[in-house]
Amino acid sequence: MKIKANYKKYVIPVIAILVLVLLIALPYFAERSDSRYTIVLFKTILMFTILTLSWALFSGPTGYTSLATAAFYGVGLYTAGVLGRVLPLPVMVLCGGLASFLLAVIIGGITLRLRGIYFAIFTLSSVELIKHVLHWYEITIAGGRGRPVVRVPDTTVFYVLLGILVLLIITSYLLKRSKYGLALSSIGSCEEAAAHIGVNVVTLKVFTFALSSFFMGLAGAIMATGMVYIDCFIAFDLNYSFFPTLMAIFGGMGNIVGPIIGAVVFTYLREILITEFPYVYMFIFGTVMILTIIYLPNGLIGLAESIRRKLLGGKHADTTCRRVN
Amino acid sequence: MQILHVEGLTKYFGGLAAVAGVDLQVEKGEILGLIGPNGAGKTTLFNLISGTYAPNAGKIFFDGTKISGMKPNAICRKGLVRTFQSCRVFPEMTVFQNVLLGALFGAPETKTWHQAAAETKEILDFVGLSEFSDTRAGSLTLANQKRVELARALATKPRLLLLDEMMAGLNPTEVGEAMELVTQIREKGITIVMIEHVMKAIMNICNRIIVLHRGQIIAEGTPAEVSTDKTVIEVYLGE
Numbered sequence: 001m002k003i004k005a006n007y008k009k010y011v012i013p014v015i016a017i018l019v020l021v022l023l024i025a026l027p028y029f030a031e032r033s034d035s036r037y038t039i040v041l042f043k044t045i046l047m048f049t050i051l052t053l054s055w056a057l058f059s060g061p062t063g064y065t066s067l068a069t070a071a072f073y074g075v076g077l078y079t080a081g082v083l084g085r086v087l088p089l090p091v092m093v094l095c096g097g098l099a100s101f102l103l104a105v106i107i108g109g110i111t112l113r114l115r116g117i118y119f120a121i122f123t124l125s126s127v128e129l130i131k132h133v134l135h136w137y138e139i140t141i142a143g144g145r146g147r148p149v150v151r152v153p154d155t156t157v158f159y160v161l162l163g164i165l166v167l168l169i170i171t172s173y174l175l176k177r178s179k180y181g182l183a184l185s186s187i188g189s190c191e192e193a194a195a196h197i198g199v200n201v202v203t204l205k206v207f208t209f210a211l212s213s214f215f216m217g218l219a220g221a222i223m224a225t226g227m228v229y230i231d232c233f234i235a236f237d238l239n240y241s242f243f244p245t246l247m248a249i250f251g252g253m254g255n256i257v258g259p260i261i262g263a264v265v266f267t268y269l270r271e272i273l274i275t276e277f278p279y280v281y282m283f284i285f286g287t288v289m290i291l292t293i294i295y296l297p298n299g300l301i302g303l304a305e306s307i308r309r310k311l312l313g314g315k316h317a318d319t320t321c322r323r324v325n
Numbered sequence: 326m327q328i329l330h331v332e333g334l335t336k337y338f339g340g341l342a343a344v345a346g347v348d349l350q351v352e353k354g355e356i357l358g359l360i361g362p363n364g365a366g367k368t369t370l371f372n373l374i375s376g377t378y379a380p381n382a383g384k385i386f387f388d389g390t391k392i393s394g395m396k397p398n399a400i401c402r403k404g405l406v407r408t409f410q411s412c413r414v415f416p417e418m419t420v421f422q423n424v425l426l427g428a429l430f431g432a433p434e435t436k437t438w439h440q441a442a443a444e445t446k447e448i449l450d451f452v453g454l455s456e457f458s459d460t461r462a463g464s465l466t467l468a469n470q471k472r473v474e475l476a477r478a479l480a481t482k483p484r485l486l487l488l489d490e491m492m493a494g495l496n497p498t499e500v501g502e503a504m505e506l507v508t509q510i511r512e513k514g515i516t517i518v519m520i521e522h523v524m525k526a527i528m529n530i531c532n533r534i535i536v537l538h539r540g541q542i543i544a545e546g547t548p549a550e551v552s553t554d555k556t557v558i559e560v561y562l563g564e
Contacts, residue, residue, distance in 0.1 A: 179429045186426055189415035198401040198431030198481055
């Protein structure tokens with residue numbers, strides 16, 4: 001039994017490293033088969049995976065449903081638009097992350113005293129607010145809507161995104177294992193009790209919110225370089241708020257693997273549906289989401305867990321602690 | 326030696342004064358009982374002392390430092406912790422994780438994970454929950470959940486412990502065990518203020534009792550004095 005348990009511990013890291021190696025090799029094969037679309041598709045998948053996993057970093061354990069993802073992603077995009085020609089690529093990407101971090105400290109400081117639906121509505125409104133203030137600024141003061149973005153080869157963008165994702169996975173893992181990970185779950189469980197046993201709930205919430213936004217900003221700054229032109233309606237598109245949330249629910253939020261699987265499957269599904277059924281894709285999409293919420297409340301990961309338990313014949317009692325949302 | 330000193334504490338909810346100018350002293354090492362009819366303001370008083378609400382007027386001093394206006398987490402780290410009337414364990418965490426959180430975040434000095442885990446084990450032993458260490462807290466009986474909450478509070482190394490109706494909903498055997506536990510906690514040098522409706526518990530283990538009615542203190546004294554006090558009897562039984 002002991003050997004088996006040890007062996008189990010290595011399954012996920014080994015799979016992760018294999019996937020990473022394959023991804024690193026991907027541009028090489030894509031170039032040989034002359035399929036530019038493959039890299040573009042993987043860019044989108046990586047981008048949504050980063051947004052989803054960073055969303056789940058904060059919203060997963062705390063239960064605060066943030067719909068401000070588009071704000072942080074959009075700030076990243078705009079940072080690239082403003083600084084793309086001035087700064088070298090890595091510095092520019094970092095600036096995108098820091099700008100989102102700072103914005104999240106402000107938004108979090110204001111809105112994180114709200115709970116439940118009020119928090120969701122406020123974060124959603126913050127996207128709209130930023131979008132329209134920026135639009136007003138561009139039209140009346142700066143004179144001219146939108147701005148061009150410096151272009152970077154797709155392969156470079158792909159590798160930067162991959163780097164961000166690896167960094168995000170390591171961060172999520174370390175945070176989950178630390179005492180702050182436990183404290184975040186206690187906030188989701190009963191915030192009042194958490195505060196009364198010494199958890200500094202305000203600081204912890206705002207900092208984790210900002211940390212998750214940092215990664216969204218990084219993703220935005222690098223993704224902008226593939227867009228040629230951005231304006232505030234492209235950058236602050238509310239779909240960037242909704243999709244990561246739906247993807248995380250779709251995959252399951254109990255662990256790190258859930259949001260990743262959710263984002264990968266969901267993004268791929270979306271690409272197929274858009275190309276194959278452009279007129280009814282949103283309809284199919286909505287149906288899939290409703291079915292997921294009704295029949296798979298713990299997402300794809302929850303489904304996998306229950307199948308595994310059935311195969312094992314119920315020998316192992318369910319001792320895992322999973323949130324019931 | 327006073328450990329807690331409250332003066333002129335007042336809290337309004339709308340036009341209603343839930344706590345109206347309460348003056349209160351708690352001596353180091355005593356068990357103080359807080360009783361009164363429903364809606365007398367007992368829990369509100371706890372909420373004010375532990376920092377859940379800020380008072381509209383009045384001051385609270387803990388061991389000489391003013392704590393009114395401080396956040397609950399800061400008050401907890403100073404050594405004043407409370408439990409809740411409706412049990413608030415973290416249901417989907419294990420008993421061990423529940424108590425560990427208290428040891429990691431609530432104690433005045435920061436601890437490593439190892440130190441906190443060792444202390445958690447000790448405290449689980451003390452309250453008699455060792456066998457449930459890896460059980461989900463939400464799946465325990467009410468009596469045991471209340472023990473988890475108590476253990477979690479103890480893990481923060483308090484000097485003053487506020488217990489809000491710890492014995493409500495327990496059967497007579499469980500009440501007896503809980504009384505035993507409270508006495509043992511006092512023997513560790515922890516001062517206790519407890520809100521309680523179970524009179525057997527209040528009369529047997531408290532050194533002193535304060536009776537609250539409509540947000541004001543109407544009687545104060547030893548259990549014997551309070552139980553024969555005319556105003557108290559009137560308030561409880563009607564004129």
